[in-house]
Amino acid sequence: MSQKSWGLKIGLILSAIIITALVWNKSLNPSADDPTSIPSTNLTDTSPNSIQSPPDLGIFYPIAGYRSRITNRDHGKETTLELSRGFACGGQFEGIHIGDDLEVTAEELNQEIPVFAIAKAVVRQIKAVGGYGGLLITEQTVNNQVTTAYYGHISLKKAKVKTGDTVTAGQPLTYLAENCSVESSNERKHLHFAIHKGTSIDVRGYVTTREALDQWLDPQEVLQQLGAAEPKLN
Secondary structure (H helix, E strand, O other), X not given: OOHHHHHHHHHHHHHHHHHHHHXXXXXXXXXXXXXXXXXXXXOOOOOHXXXXXXXXXXXXXOOOOOHHHOOOOOOOOEXXXXXXXXXXXXOOXXXXXXXXXXXXXXXXXXXXXXXXXXXXXXXXXXXXXXXXXXXXXXXEEEOOEEEEEEEEOXXXXXXXXXXXXXXXOOOEEEXXXXXXXXXXXXXXXXXXXXXXXXXXXXXXXXXXXXXXXXXXXXXXXXXXXXXXXXXXXX
């Protein structure tokens, strides 16, 4: 074999050795510039690190125009059977009201009025309850205190959430039930909203003593103190 042929053969062998060495080094030390070295995203990953909690957006009012809607029954107001007869429909109640009733205007009787989560929360219950019709209950921390919030006389058919869901502050939950309908427990169209201390569920709309009322926060006072934001209607 000629000297030129030997030189060509040796050159090819050396080139093969160098290429093999480079490939081996690449596999041991992948570069960030190499797209094959970046692990693919597993969209079905259910590890705790892959689950992101919804953002904490603060505190919101449960209905637009909250303070202007309190015209009949607010937190702590004593109601007699005589006073409860002044409405077009609904049952007669007496006792100390544990929350705020948020009324609608005449123009809103035929409009869909949305109801919003006041805080980042978990939906504890959403079902029909006597005296309320549709009732949705959430559990959340308000002013560093664990509480349950009650949204009464709401539409179950139009609910956007279900029991066990985690919701964000200001998230739409549902709409008010129609005026004097089965969904509102044949009550006028309005939102009954209350905040109970702790995690226990208490569906009473009225209590008989001031001592019992101590288990309920004044929702208007709490929301105002915390600088609650108006919910976004769009």
